[in-house]
Amino acid sequence: MKKEIIIKHLGVVLLLNGVFLFISFLISFFLNESSTVALLFSALICGIFGVFPLIFVERTEHISFNEGLTIVVLGWIITCVVGMLPYLMWGGEFTLTNAWFESVSGFTTTGSTILTEIESLPKGILFWRSSTHWIGGIGVILFVLLILPRSKGQRITIYNTEISSLSKMNFRYNTRKIVHILAVVYISLTLLETIALMVFGMNFFDAINHSFATIATGGFSTKNLSIAEYNNLGIEVIIMVFMILSGNHFGLIYGTIMLKKENLFRSSLARTFVSVLLIGVLLVTLKLYLSGTYDLLTSLRYASFQVISLGTTTGFATVDTIHWPIFTQIILIYFTIQCAMSGSTSGGLKFDRVYIFFKLLGKQIKLLKHPNSVFVSKFDGKRIDEKLEEQTLVFIVLYVAVFFATTIILTAMDIDGMTAFSASIATLGNVGPGFENVSSLGNFASLPDFGKFVLSVNMLLGRLEIFNILALIMIKK
Template sequence: MRPFVIVRYISMGLLLNAVFMLIATTVSTLNHFDDGFFPLLLSFLVTTAMGAFPLFFVPSYRDISLKESYVIVAFSWILCCAIGMLPYLLWGGEFSITKAWFESVSGYTTTGATSLTNIDSLPLSLRFWRASTQWIGGGGVVLFALVVLPSLGKVHANLSKIEMSSLSKLNVSKGVYGSLRSILVVYITLTVLQSILLYLAGLKMVDAIAYSLSTISTGGFAMSNSNVAGLNNSVAEIIIFIFMVISGLNFSLIFASFMRREVSVFKSGVAKFYLLSILIGALMLSLGLQIFTNTGWANAFKHGFFQVASLASSTGFYNADTSLWPPFAIMLLILFMMQAGCAGSTSGGIKVDRVVLFGNTITTQIKRLQHPNAVIPVRIGKTIIADEVVSSSLLFIVFYVIIIFLSTVVLGMFGLDMISSFSASAACMGNVGPGFGIVGTMGNYGSLPDFSMWWLTLLMLLGRLEIYGLLMIAFIHSWK
């Protein structure tokens, strides 16, 4: 393994961070040089120096080994999270090292869980930086999960290769870099489009852009303590709801739909399941809220549809106090929290693709028991899924659930009640953000012991790198 090659490629990610630090610094200047100016400016200079140095002194390499690629992916995330702490630490306020690390990791992993008790006290430029870290992280997920790892062969564990293989067969895009271009086009286009619509709906331009950065990345960092509810703008809530749902879809399928390819969102079994599950779940939740809380049909549908879309896409925005909701509503939302969106999106969680595959595997197994001499493959739509993909996906689901339950025990050892421990573990592992109990929509993670906060950031990274991407580093010396 060549350390200089790894350093060179990681430095590119640092330079991307430097660009957004400069943009946030510009926001500060436009806001009459608010208190975030010098922390962001100094962070920009440090990050630029760290990112530019390897590009000048380390030659470019195209032949990157599989081992080096996993190291680049994992350490790019970790180092970006470390660099992302700088503006928070330099600003001070309620940021300790633990809270700054938690906020940074939560941003880059698009989790959206916050340790802050008073977001409104942050300068506008720092709040914009928080939103930017999510957009950087969301783009990084698309890049690494759908382009870097699949291009390395059969060793990656992401289920996204199911959708990618069907697209490539139908010439939706030409090769890996064609796929990357199409995905980034969708990512950027959706962000720009939502920003324009939110601005037209009455939001200030900076707020409109920040909420769009958080929505399309399925991050969930808001610009105020009261989150989306604080906007007091029904049109903006509807726009955010629509784009949350869209952002949970496979970006390649969205691109194919607009290019009028043979595959599209409307022909994908996975996408149909995702959209139908949101519709059914939202109707169930809305009906339950009206029955058990008598909140009024308008509020029941408004809160029910928004919260299901928020958790089903792993965005984590909220427009209501879910701690007041009945137990059935909490359990329903936890199910969506664990499932989340589609592979090929910026969403976290187990992924709809694996859930669909799990269901199809069960029905296929029943048919095999009924017809023991027949050869019945597992399919998603018309695509036959290889046995190795089926087994790795089912193993991922089991591993995912075990980690959440183990984490629940660990957090319980530090005094958290069961609903808070379990929901915090599921929310951070699924990169969702708010949980229930003391980490619910009206609370935050800042009251947890420091160890618990560091532990949950580990879960955020595990969830964002789909477990194996991070665990591979722990076993790097066993590679031959």
């Protein structure tokens, strides 16, 4: 493994962060805020350590599988480390553990927070906090595809796991074309949502921050009460629309805009994803109304936002769900587990795998009835490869194992069962809020430091995917 290649590409990662840190510094500088020095020093550190490898390390045309995987995993870890620098230098609620947790939560687009007074933060820090979402969301799709080569026709593991085989049919282009498509869609959605939010009364600063968080399916808000602070139906509808779009495959969005065959309306996976969200909205709405929690329209309003928010792994909130009927909480927990589609900015289990699992379950039930028959699972008329079915089952088993292990560790620290359970699944799925002490309008501040560290590892596993971490460990051996 050539260390020079790894160092050079990690320099690109640092420079990317340095650009956004410098923008955050400018905001803080012109507003004469207390975070100016912290952001400037952080930007300089990224700039200096990022530019030197680009200048002094020779460029290479070939990157091996091992080098590519190492670059991606180390790139994410280094990004999270430099991301915590402005938090630490500024101070406030940011202890070492809290700064690390907030940084990892931002870049992995989880959206869990340790902050109890978000609105007291300088605008420069708030912008950086939202930027970590946007960098993380675009980074996992664009940066990885940009730096990993197609060596001798071999598909690289990161590419295969980030963009599932079911979704890959929507990317019938070379790597450069894919990067271009995703960048255009990502930036366009961000700009469109920013404008739409401003039309409905949100100021520019809040609009760009919430757009960063929405399109990245992150969930960080500039307000303590998240979207509930605005109490504006128009803003909620705009955010719901863009959460659904961001939870879908970006290749399908591009195909829809360009009137191509592979588009949102013709994809059975996309239609199923939206249908499941609508069923969830209906079930939660009816339960909230029939239980007398809210009137019908209010039930529909709150149910729609919370189901879509969790089902796309965004994590925004318009109401605290801690006192909702247990049936509605179970439905919301399901959406926390399900996650959004591959090819979107979301992490976690991915809806694709849930889709494959139920297809496989249906096939096994048919085999019980007709043991000598041969059944083939299909997606949009195409056969689902048996190898993909096997990988899906293995991944789900590993995912559940990590979830249970995290829950056990948290309960061993005297954290109550529902908090431990929901915090574990919410961080592993890169969703953000859970229930009880970490509910939709709550935070993770009360958890012990070691618990925060364990959950931050969960976030990285959910974002990078368990297979990639295991592959890196095997490389090192």
